[in-house]
Amino acid sequence: MEYAAEIRKKLPTALQDLGMRGLMAKLDYLSAEQRDKVQRAFEFGAEAHAGQYRASGRPYISHPVAVAAVIAELRLDVESVCAAILHDVIEDTEVSNEAIAAEFGDEVAAIVEGVSKLDKLSFTTRGDAQVESFRKMMLAMVDDIRVILVKLADRLHNMRTLDALRPEKRARIARETLEIYAPIANRLGINWLKVELEELGFRSAHPYRARVLETALNKAEGNQRQFIKRISERLRKRMAENGYRADIRGRKKNLYSIYRKMLRKRLPLHEIVDVYGIRIVVDTVDECYRALGLVHQLYKPMPGRFKDYIAIPRVNGYQSLHTTLFGTNGIPVEVQIRTVEMNHVAEAGVAAHFNYKASDPAVVSPQIKAREWLASIREMQTSANPEEFMENVKVDLFPDKVYVFTPRGDILRLPRGATCVDFAYAVHTDVGNRCVSAKIDRHLVPLRTQLKNGQNVEIITSKRAHPNPGWVNFVTTAKARHSIRQYLKNLRRDEAIELGRRLLVEAMAGLGKNLRHVPRKQMDELLRDFRLEKPVDLYEQLGLGERIAPVVAQLLSGVQAADQSTDPAAAPQRMTIAGTEGLVVSYARCCHPIPGDGIMGYLSAGRGVIIHRDECGNLGQFAKVPGKWLAVDWEPGVRGEFEVELRVEAPNRPGTLAEVATLIAAAGSNIAQVSVSEDDDDYAEMTFLVLVSDRRHLARVLRSIRSMPDLKKITRACA
DSSP states (O other), X not given: OHHHHHHHHHSOGGGXXXXXXXXXXXXXXXXXXXXXXXXXXXXXXXXXXTTOBOXXXXXXXXXXXXXXXXXXXXXXXXXXXXXXXXXXXXXXXXXXXXXXXXXXXXXXXXXXXXXXHHHHOOOOOOOHHXXXXXXXXXXXXXXXXXXXXXXXXXXXXXXXXXXXXXXXXXXXXXXXXXXXXXXXXXHTTOHHHHHXXXXXXXXXXXXXXXXXXXXXXXXXXXXXXXXXXXXXXXXXXXXXXXXOOOEEEEEEOOHHHHHHHHHHHTOOGGGOTTSEEEEEEESSHHHHHHHHHHHHHHSOBOTTOOEETTTSOOTTOOOOXXXXXXXXXXOEEEEEEEEHHHHHHHXXXXXXXXXXXXXXXXXXXXXXXXXXXXXXXXXXXXSSOHHHHHHHHOOOSSTTEEEEEOTTSOEEEEETTOBHHHHHHHXXXXXXXXXXXXXXXXXXXXXXXXXXXTOBEEEEEOTTOOOOGGGGGTOOSHHHHHHHHHHHHHHHHHHHHHHHHHHHHHHHHHTTOOGGGSOXXXXXXXXXXXXXXXXXXXXXXXXXXXXXXXXXHHHHHTOOGGGOOXXXXXXXXXXXXXXXXXXXXXXXXXXXXXXXXXXXXXEETTTEEEXXXXXXXXXXXXXXXXXXXXXXXXXXXXXXXXXEEEEEXXXXXXXXXXXXXXXXXXXXOEEEEEEEEESSXXXXXXXXXXXXXXXXXXXXXXXXXXXSTTOOEEEEOOO
């Protein structure tokens, strides 16, 4: 083999058959001007690949020419043929994509670049889920269907010339072909291409199995051929008697399909019922169903073996009626019935896989039903308007999914619109709970960034991090949303337990008792009365305001309200607020308390403790339930940002809002929300929700705003 390759290299290029004559013969559907463009592409590619040889010893340019010949068999446009000839130029030579664009146009350059991108994807695993994801990623990454077609043609010629490679490399490439490229060809509806890829791949990946299976089939083929011929003649005669014109032919299932079926169903060869079959091609859909009736009159159908792919097409647009009959001597035979157009689609058409799950117009608009597209494909190919033709073949095959890489090279499938947080939870719940930032293709991005096909995503985590409640507003996956809510629910429970225990300890101290000294028996009796299992359940209810701590303290201590000690030392302690209590302590929006304000706490069922200013007008509404009020105070040195509502009345003139906002910013405060109302033509009332650290900070903000000329009034809002 190596000796022959060396001999070929020494032959002059002119004496070597590079395949151009055969290619030009297949391009009879192109104009003379278009064929000249193909010739120029050949000369350009030959010069770029000069001095490069295939493993077989042939000049490298013979491979792109052969790929172009496959594209010609698909009868694609001149841009596709030129791109096929040039598809390896960017990867294997010094020629740039810009040079290709300048010489042959942007369309050809875009296809070549797309093929080069697909070449960079590495096939690293043979797991079924990963293989399917990799296959879909290849489809989803390209905007132009011609990119995939050139790649499939490239793989087909590589498979045809696989003998020049080492056995182990042949087996690896063959497995890749069977698991990746043949299914893509099937997904696109190119049956002849799929079949050839499968046959070549099977013989190289499993040569012994292929020989054994082929030998067994050849032994039985003689009898089967006569059997099929007799049935075909009877069907042809019955169709003619009823006035139907039909093309009836016997067919043989390809070797790899038989092998797959034997593996999948764990059946020996003699139990595979559709190794040989009959195909009936008629003119109309109506004749398909009438032909089915005639077939069932002649031979009894096998129960449960009828499939109507005309009414419900396969995902790649395939349409046909399938039925299995009890033939002569009870031997099963499969019959397929379809129209001429359906037969063209099944054998040579390019069918796209469509999902109609998406309702977004941006997703739906480029999609065309496979059957409608395929019915007009031949007419569009001969049209003088190539833009109209390509507009119909530029399809997004998987519009509602994105496929992205993990840092380890694994592939994750996520819904369209998924963010970095969705990705983090898809990797693992703990990764999602601890994520603080993300990198896409090694660049830092916000966690809410939406992902695109083919991106490499890395999540940066911290042990101290926890989910942000705001994430729920932009995540798209159910797992992420559930995990965030579950974490917050557990976090809220933990915080409620801690708060409830504090409340009970302080209420017990007000009665001169210590919670630690409460007898276990007494606590168990109280839990039984409340139908609770553990003390933490009681603390949770106290923290969420579902029970009142002073009442529970009285029950645990056996002290009635009238019997409470009057000793000042036994007075209830004031609970301190640090601003970091979490979800079970919130600040009333009616008065917006901030550190430095006098405050009171109110136990609200299910919400925990709500902090009000002691001058809040709503305090009077809760006077009837004094047991729910808590004496609270700010912890010294409390830190954080707290909301406060300010109402500003200023002249109604252009720029007033911006001027007030500038003054607020100058005082070191951020604006969380703003609204404007016009009471009259002269003045406007602006309501600002600003963030301050305490009353001193608020005073600086007020002084800054009061420095504004013509200011009418500024007040701090309170119910």
